[in-house]
Structure formats: C-alpha cells, structure tokens
Amino acid sequence: MGDPMRIRAQAQGDKAVVRVLMSHEMETGQRKDSAGKTVPAWFIQEVTASHNGTPVFSALWGTAVSKNPFVLFTIRGAKAGDKIVVTWVDNRGDKRSDEATVV
Amino acid sequence: MMICRIIALVVVACSVAGCASAPSPGELDRRAIAVMQSSFRDQGIAKVDRLHQDLGQQACSGASPPPADTVKRIEAEALASIRWPAGGRYLGDWREGEKLAQNGRGMTWTDASASPKDNGASCYNCHQIDKKEISFGTIGPSLWNYGKQHGVKDPTDPASAAIVQYTWGKLWNSKAYAACSNMPRFGHMGLLDENQLRHLMALLLDPASPVNQ
Amino acid sequence: MNKLIVAAAGALLWVGVAAQAQKSAADGIAEYRKMLEDGNPAELFEAKGEALWKQKRGPKNASLESCDLGKGPGVVKGAFVELPRYFADTDRVQDLESRLVSCMQMLQGFDGAAIANTPFGRGEQDNVTALATFVAAASRGLHFDLPQSHPAERQMYEIGKRVFYFRGGPYDFACASCHGEDGKRIRLQDLPNLSKNPGDGVGFASWPAYRVSNGQMWGMQLRLNDCYRQQRFPYPGFSSDATVALGVFMGVNAKGAESIAPAIKR
Numbered sequence: 001m002g003d004p005m006r007i008r009a010q011a012q013g014d015k016a017v018v019r020v021l022m023s024h025e026m027e028t029g030q031r032k033d034s035a036g037k038t039v040p041a042w043f044i045q046e047v048t049a050s051h052n053g054t055p056v057f058s059a060l061w062g063t064a065v066s067k068n069p070f071v072l073f074t075i076r077g078a079k080a081g082d083k084i085v086v087t088w089v090d091n092r093g094d095k096r097s098d099e100a101t102v103v
Numbered sequence: 104m105m106i107c108r109i110i111a112l113v114v115v116a117c118s119v120a121g122c123a124s125a126p127s128p129g130e131l132d133r134r135a136i137a138v139m140q141s142s143f144r145d146q147g148i149a150k151v152d153r154l155h156q157d158l159g160q161q162a163c164s165g166a167s168p169p170p171a172d173t174v175k176r177i178e179a180e181a182l183a184s185i186r187w188p189a190g191g192r193y194l195g196d197w198r199e200g201e202k203l204a205q206n207g208r209g210m211t212w213t214d215a216s217a218s219p220k221d222n223g224a225s226c227y228n229c230h231q232i233d234k235k236e237i238s239f240g241t242i243g244p245s246l247w248n249y250g251k252q253h254g255v256k257d258p259t260d261p262a263s264a265a266i267v268q269y270t271w272g273k274l275w276n277s278k279a280y281a282a283c284s285n286m287p288r289f290g291h292m293g294l295l296d297e298n299q300l301r302h303l304m305a306l307l308l309d310p311a312s313p314v315n316q
Numbered sequence: 317m318n319k320l321i322v323a324a325a326g327a328l329l330w331v332g333v334a335a336q337a338q339k340s341a342a343d344g345i346a347e348y349r350k351m352l353e354d355g356n357p358a359e360l361f362e363a364k365g366e367a368l369w370k371q372k373r374g375p376k377n378a379s380l381e382s383c384d385l386g387k388g389p390g391v392v393k394g395a396f397v398e399l400p401r402y403f404a405d406t407d408r409v410q411d412l413e414s415r416l417v418s419c420m421q422m423l424q425g426f427d428g429a430a431i432a433n434t435p436f437g438r439g440e441q442d443n444v445t446a447l448a449t450f451v452a453a454a455s456r457g458l459h460f461d462l463p464q465s466h467p468a469e470r471q472m473y474e475i476g477k478r479v480f481y482f483r484g485g486p487y488d489f490a491c492a493s494c495h496g497e498d499g500k501r502i503r504l505q506d507l508p509n510l511s512k513n514p515g516d517g518v519g520f521a522s523w524p525a526y527r528v529s530n531g532q533m534w535g536m537q538l539r540l541n542d543c544y545r546q547q548r549f550p551y552p553g554f555s556s557d558a559t560v561a562l563g564v565f566m567g568v569n570a571k572g573a574e575s576i577a578p579a580i581k582r
Contacts, residue, residue: 006359023360067531070355126471134471135478135561142558143544146551153485153550160483164490166511210486210548217486228502240502242494278488287487294486 002090007100009084016078016102018049020071020086028063044069046089051075052082078102147212163283174282181279184291185272193267193304194258197313200306203299204232210294219296224289224303232306233313242285250308251315258308270307274300345504349582358449358526358578361533365450368443374424383419385412385451396455397575400563402466409472411563413537414555416447432554436538441554448535449524452577459574460521462567469564472557476565479558480511489547491562495519505582510566517576520566525579533578536563 003023009016022044029041041063049057056075075084080102087097126134143151159177162169169177206223208214214221226232229242250258253266272279275290289295295303306312369380369392385395386403400411406418414432421428426440434441464470483490494502495510508514514521524535534542540559544552552559 003360004363006363019355021355021357021359023357068357068360070357072354125467126474131471131474132478135475135482138475138557138561139479139482139484142556143550143552149485149545149548149550151550153548156482156484160488163488164478164481164483166477166481166492166496211545212551213545238503240500242500242502242507285488285493287489292486292488 002088002094002096005086005088005096005098007084007086007098009078009082009100009102011078011080011102015074015076016082016084017072017074018084018086018100020049022069022071022088022096024067024069024088024090026063026065026067026069030063042090042092044088044090047071047086048088049073049084049086051078051084148210148214148217149212159278159282168283177282178279181276181282181288181291182272185275185279186290187268188271188297188301193271193301194309195298195301195305197302197305197309197311199299200302200304200312201233203295203302204306205236217293219294219299222294222299224295224299225287226303229285235313246307247314249314250310250312255308255315256310258304258310263308267304267308270304271300274303345582352528352580352582356526356578356580357531358453358524358533358580361446361449361524361526362453362578363450365443365446365448365453368447369450374420374426376423376425378423378425380416380419380423380447383416383423385415385419392451392454394455394458396452396577397458397460398462400469400472400560400567401463402468409466409468409560409564411536411555411560412448412451413444413535414560416444416451417555420444436541437532445524445533445535445538449533449578452524452575455575456577457574459572460567460570462564462571464568472561472564473568475557476561476563479561480565485548487548489549491543491547493547510569513570513573516574517579518573520563520570521573521575522577522579522581524577525581527581529582 005023006021007018009018024044025042026044027039027042029038031039033039043063043065044061047057047059047061048055057073059071061069078084082102083099084102085097085099087095089095139154140151143154145151156164158173159181162173162177168174203224204226207225207228209222209225210217226246227236227239229240231239231241231245231247234247249270253263255263255266257263258267269280273286274295276288277284277286278288287294290297290300306314309315369383372379382389384390384403384405385392386398386401387395396412399415400409402409403415403418405422408414410418417426417428417431420426420431420440431440431444436445462469464473480491481496483493490496492511494500494507498509500507500509508519510519520536523539524533525539526533537554537559540562541552541554544550
C-alpha cells in the first residue's frame with residue numbers, strides 16, 4: 001500500500017470538482033542510476049474513481065505521466081456530503097484507495 | 104530629575120539589550136570570516152581552500168566598491184597576470200565556441216574533474232550571445248553583434264588589434280578592466296585552456312560567426 | 317533608396333519576430349507555472365510532516381507536539397515567519413530545520429549530529445524536510461517578522477550580510493553575484509534581489525518548495541546547499557552558522573513580505 005493520496009472535492013453548483021494528488025515515483029524504466037544501472041519501470045497503470053459507489057472515472061496510464069501525478073476532473077450531479085473514492089493500481093500490482101467527502 | 108531618569112532608563116535599556124557590548128564592524132568582519140571557515144567542508148573537487156580569498160575577492164566582498172587605490176592595484180595586478188596566446192593566434196572555431204558558451208558544467212563538487220577539458224564556459228548563463236538562443240541571462244551585457252559593433256572585419260588586421268586583445272584579456276582575467284567584475288577569470292583560474300578561449304574569441308569576433316550576422 | 321527601405325523594414329520585422337518569440341517563450345513559461353500551482357505535491361509532504369509531528373517516535377517514544385519553535389511549546393502557526401531566531405535552551409540562533417532537529421533530539425532522543433550528517437533525502441533528513449513543510453504551511457499567508465531584539469540575532473544579521481557578499485572560489489562568486497541586483501536573471505530564471513525585500517512570495521518567502529524538475533521537496537537548507545554548489549564553493553554544513561546567518565539576513569530583509577511556503581517551482 002503506497003503513501004496516501006490527497007483528495008479535495010468541492011461542490012460547484014450542479015457538479016463537483018475533484019482534485020487528486022498521488023504520491024508515486026512513476027519510474028519510466030529509462031533512467032539510469034549513478035552506478036549506471038537502469039532503474040526498473042514502476043508506474044501507475046490504472047486509476048478509477050467512484051461517486052457514492054458508482055464508477056465515474058477511469059484512466060489507463062503509461063510512463064508519460066510524471067512523478068507525484070495530479071488529476072482534476074468534474075462529476076456532474078455530485079453535491080456536498082457525497083462520497084468520492086479514488087483507487088490506483090501500479091505495474092507491480094500495488095494498489096491504493098483513498099476517499100473524500102464533497103464539501 | 105527628569106534628565107537623570109531618562110539617562111538611567113537608557114542605560115538600563117542598553118544593558119538589557121546588550122548594546123553597550125555590541126561588536127564593532129571590524130570585529131563583525133573577523134567573526135564573519137571565522138563563520139565562513141568553520142561552516143564548510145571538503146566535498147569532491149571542492150575543497151575548503153577555495154574559501155581563501157585573494158586581494159580582489161576580499162576587497163570586493165561588500166555592498167560598496169573598494170577605495171580607488173585598491174581598485175587600481177587589483178586591476179594592475181590582473182592585467183599583469185594575462186598570458187597572451189601562443190603564436191599570436193587569437194581565434195579558433197566559433198562552432199566549438201558556441202558549444203562551450205552553452206555548457207554550464209564544471210568545477211562543482213558533483214563534477215568528477217577540475218580539468219579544463221571537462222569545463223564549460225557558462226556564457227549564456229549571464230549573456231545574450233547568438234540571437235537564436237532565447238534562453239540567455241542578463242547578469243552581463245548582451246554580446247550580440249560583438250565583433251560587428253566594434254567594426255571588426257578582419258580580426259588579424261592591426262586596426263582590430265586593440266579590441267582583439269581587450270577581448271582576450273577580458274576572458275583571461277576580467278578583473279583587469281573592472282576590479283569587482285562579476286565575470287569569472289577563465290584563463291587565470293585555469294577554468295579553460297588556450298584553445299577553448301580561442302574558440303570563444305571566434306564566437307565573438309569571427310565575421311563568419313552567427314553572432315556577427 | 318528603395319533597397320534601403322526594404323532592408324530597414326526587413327530588419328524591423330525580424331527584430332519584431334525575435335521579440336515576439338521572446339515574449340511567447342516567457343508567456344508560455346508563465347502559463348506553465350500557473351498550471352503547476354493547481355495541485356502542489358508539497359501538500360503530500362505537508363501531510364507527512366503533520367503525521368510526524370503528532371507521532372510518538374524515537375528512543376524516548378515521544379511526539380514533537382511540545383516542541384518550541386519560538387512562540388512557545390507546541391505553537392506551530394506563525395512560527396515559520398519568525399525564524400531564524402535566538403533560543404535560550406540551546407543558546408543559539410537557529411533556523412527552522414536546525415530547531416526541528418533540536419526538538420527531535422531533546423524530546424524524542426534522536427542523535428541530532430547524526431541527523432545533521434545524513435544526506436538530504438535520506439533517513440531522518442527526509443522527515444526533517446516533511447516537518448519543515450508542515451510548519452511552513454501553518455504560516456501560509458502570514459508576513460515575515462523575524463525578531464531582532466536579542467544581541468545574538470542582531471549579530472547574526474550582520475554576519476549574514478557579510479556572508480552574503482563573501483566572494484570566493486574559482487568563479488569569484490558571492491550570493492550577491494546573482495542576488496544582489498534588481499531585474500536580473502540567469503538563463504530564463506528570474507533572480508530575486510535578496511539584499512533587500514524582494515516582495516511577497518519571493519525568495520525567502522517561497523521556500524520550502526516542491527521542485528517539479530526533479531520531483532523533490534527542498535527546504536531552505538537544501539536550497540542554500542545547492543546555491544553553494546553552483547557557486548563552486550565547498551560543502552556547507554547542515555544548519556552551519558553561515559547558512560543560519562544567511563537565513564537571518566534574508567528573513568529580516570523580507571520583513572512584511574507574505575509567505576507562500578510551501579511553494580512550487582519549475
């Protein structure tokens with residue numbers, strides 16, 4: 001289980017803006033360390049989010065996404081008090097889920 | 104009486120705040136040097152002997168310039184230190200000069216060697232040179248059209264001798280012309296060798312250099 | 317005559333295009349920086365620091381919640397904008413990072429000297445950075461007001477000034493070489509004038525910061541360390557007097573400026 005995500009979900013009229021900051025090294029597999037050895041690829045492959053249990057967002061990522069990824073998306077029909085759950089899975093099979101309430 | 108009370112108050116205030124024992128500027132200068140000596144350690148090629156200041160470094164370590172006679176002395180010593188290029192050949196290849204000007208590496212504790220061949224000249228950090236390069240600094244003046252602006256059509260022509268020599272001198276030891284110049288002393292401090300300096304000369308003075316188009 | 321007019325017009329047009337290319341590069345960079353502000357990874361470090369502040373750790377199994385950062389034990393809000401300052405218990409003028417290490421030693425039983433000797437980004441040094449981010453965040457929007465009431469604080473300012481102007485090394489650089497004048501930049505990086513108040517959210521008021529270019533969280537100690545590396549100086553000790561003195565010099569000069577730490581940088 002990786003380091004916690006920071007999630008902020010703010011209601012704006014008939015929708016909510018969700019901001020997610022993930023903690024992940026996102027190694028491309030192209031970098032070499034100071035000894036000259038290639039640092040193995042280690043990156044988030046799948047991101048999903050749900051609103052009150054209903055899936056609303058899904059993304060498939062590759063190595064182009066950089067370290068500590070930031071995501072912003074809007075959910076129509078979301079209001080204050082609703083529950084947002086964000087999950088990521090990386091290429092090592094490691095996963096992380098965090099939740100937030102829309103304010 | 105009132106005056107005695109005021110003086111007493113001031114004395115009390117001073118002793119509480121310790122301003123009676125405030126160190127003199129000279130004492131603060133000494134303490135600052137001691138702080139510099141004790142705060143650093145060797146790392147890689149960067150050794151603490153780098154903190155040993157020569158006359159110019161010492162005199163120019165302040166918000167205001169040194170006195171006029173010190174300025175003259177620094178500039179005279181710097182001028183005398185200039186080593187002119189072998190065979191009177193001042194210019195090299197401007198293409199190599201551009202590469203050197205772009206290269207900001209060298210002499211830090213993360214650099215493996217202090218050899219000139221491993222150093223860049225970092226020129227674009229402070230100067231505009233070729234106008235095609237938009238990522239340039241403004242700590243030093245623009246060098247765009249340097250040779251052209253000085254009317255250099257043929258760098259080997261005696262008419263151009265003065266500017267050619269000034270430019271070499273400035274690169275070798277910038278302090279020869281401005282005691283507290285911000286510019287490093289590329290020749291004098293062994294940062295670049297003669298050939299590298301020739302390439303920079305060509306970048307600035309060769310009529311075929313992009314700088315003079 | 318016509319040839320001359322055409323040539324002149326051509327030259328003007330070319331200069332205009334070059335100027336425009338310059339402007340749109342600067343505009344592009346400003347746009348990129350604006351985009352970066354939304355979602356600053358510094359928040360991840362802030363959260364980590366807050367957890368470390370409250371967690372019982374070290375040989376003494378104690379939290380840092382009674383650490384005195386200058387405004388009394390446990391007072392975090394407002395502490396950042398009054399550091400560095402003099403502390404009677406250590407009889408030293410200390411900056412944020414050295415004070416955190418002192419608290420880790422006094423309250424939690426950690427070996428302060430060992431932490432100081434740990435390279436940045438490793439072990440407990442990593443935790444010091446997270447803690448510093450947390451403490452700085454608690455003063456976001458407040459204005460710098462470093463105390464100069466103690467003689468040691470006033471002396472450190474004077475020493476910091478001299479350290480700021482100290483020229484040395486193979487390049488003859490001082491802090492002032494880059495940070496001593498208004499309106500200068502190195503390549504395309506604007507340089508704040510730190511010999512005076514550079515304004516809200518600039519210079520001293522913007523570190524700790526998250527550096528996007530290398531994905532690292534940098535406190536002021538690491539910022540100064542890398543400055544000295546690029547000045548071609550030898551290695552400054554962690555929280556050495558020179559670095560603390562510079563903090564006093566910059567912090568006092570920045571009096572009244574608004575802190576935006578922890579910020580985000582390219």
